[in-house]
Amino acid sequence: MRKLLFASLVTAGIISAGVLVAGPDRTPDDPAEIQPEVFTGRGEVKAATAEEFMAVTANPHASKAAADILARGGTAVDAAIAAQLVLGLVEPQSSGIGGGAFMLSFNADDQSLTYYDGRETAPAAVDENYFMHDGEPRDFLRAVIGGYSVGVPGVVRMLGLAHEREGKLPWAELFGPAIALAESGFEVSPRLHKLLERLPQVNVRPAISEYFFTDKGEPLPVGTLLKNPDYAETLRVLAGEGAEAFYTGEIAAAIVDAVRNDPVNPGVMTRADLAGYRAKVREPLCSEFLVYRVCGAGPPSSGGTTVGAILGMLGEFRLAELEAGGTMLTHLFAEASELAFADRNTYAADPDFVAVPARAMVAPEYLVRRARLISREEATDAVSGKPKPFDGERRPAGSPEKPNTSHLAIVDRYGNGVSMTTSIETGFGSRLLVRGFLLNNQLTDFSFTPKNADGRLVANRIQPGKRPRSSMSPTIVFNRDGSMRLLVGSPGGSRIIDYTARTILYHLGLGIPIADAIADGNIGAIGGRVELETGFFPPPTVRKLEELGHRVVERQLNSGIHAIALTGDKLHGGADPRREGSAVGR
Secondary structure, eight states: OHHHHHHHHHHHTSSOOTTOOOOOOOOTTOTTOOOSSOOOOOOOOEEEEESSOEEEESSHHHHHHHHHHHHTTOOHHHHHHHHHHHHHHHSTTTOOTTSEEEEEEEETTTTEEEEEEEOOBOOTTOOTTTTEETTEEOOHHHHHSSGGGOOBOOHHHHHHHHHHHHOOSOGGGGGHHHHHHHHHOEEOOHHHHHHHHHSTTOSOSHHHHHHHBOTTSOBOOTTOEEOOHHHHHHHHHHHHHOTHHHHSHHHHHHHHHHHHTOSSSOOOOOHHHHHTOOOEEEOOEEEEETTEEEEEOOTTBSHHHHHHHHHHHHTTSOGGGSOTTOHHHHHHHHHHHHHHHHHHHHHOSOTTTSOOOHHHHTOHHHHHHHHTTOOSSSOOOOOOOOOTTOOOOOOOOOOOOOSOOEEEEEEOTTSOEEEEEEEOSSTTTTSOEETTEEOOOGGGGSBSOSBOTTSOBOTTBOOTTOOOOBOOOOEEEEOTTSOEEEEEEOOSGGGHHHHHHHHHIIIIITOOOHHHHHHSOOEEOSSSSEEEETTSSOHHHHHHHHHTTOOEEEEOOOOOOEEEEEETTEEEEEEOTTSSOEEEEO
């Protein structure tokens, strides 16, 4: 029924098929919302099957690079590094070495799961009023563009740390695919062209304008061969000198110069901020869903707690009796998401600065109590709970996370797996292009206001050296015997959490094949309304949800869900048809 509905809308011209464009993403009832990753079309379901290894990334060039590394005997970590370096070239709006990432890595030899935190940090010179102006929070776009929003990049140090612990091939060898592609060039894709055309204020600085735009100020046409010798040279330095070269020397000097000397919106980052950055190894956060163990990134990511809470609450209902996209399951999902986000907005922050009751937030007994707040008869107001034994007083606060980022999933021949989400935050980040790569705007993931209306300090306020709260949700799901069952994640700002949780729910809770689960209609319920992906929910379903008390908005929900499901001796890959990714294996 749902696929027929989508097909009929394509036929009627309401939705574009293939890679054609759809209408604006802003909703009439939310005119101030900025959608940095606009809808650029939708293709067919993308599925692949393999037995030995598999890589699923957001771009075919990156998937091929990762698969080539795997074919040479590299580990999943090796392949993730190669993929990230290529993604920073061919999908520069979403991630790159000027940003940050979270990685979950499963090691088959000792059955261990490691959580690598490569999240950006705030420079030492910030204070809690950094995003305030005349007593009011700064306008988002004014805060984003330029050096003011740039956090100390973490992904290169994180990749270096992961390679030291779990790499097999030489570090320098992993840079080969990206260097070769940067020198020979790649064709500008329809998606990249449309994003350059539609995202606000991309060509506002000379370097980014000269790289992505013609002399007349128009986005490079589709098919243009785009070379990046500056990026190739940067990668050569990192390949030869190691990750440390990013944080000291000429690369670090160029980053600081671009940030501090931005002509319109300079930042405060110093060479000492870069030299002092450290990636961290943290404990993954695991929770229960049906017969599975769902493991994700704990704080400063809010992904592990919130995905785990949504699924844990939904596990209290008879899911087998419900239908994907049906009124009742959509209602229950929305209610669970609202409750989980109420806790997330209240408690989640950098655990090095704020006590975060992460394990208590996904404890089975706590989620049973939270699930009892969900009514099958009506929508209810979501309030944060009191996860025990946490006794502190907190108040909820949001942050203007925007839907961008990239996710990759990799399984190697040795049985290792990587689920990694990587980002420069909004589309094209701060718009500062330095030595061939874009710098992030991750500082805008902090809450702009340091205090709530009652004067209490916000957990996610900006502080020197602090990592902003994130919604990135790299997830690995395990069977009861400890074997991997599913690797999954998505871009999408705060909606990442719902995209990831819905995919897990549909695949493991309802038995839908992973590629079909990815392609099915997205649901967003992150505060105050229920968002339904256009073309998947028939009018009677929308009407019934409204009768239950939901404020429903239909819109394009631009996920980039990538996953690998393991069943028996098979690897089943799925790439999101809403983007240009691919699944490659052998």
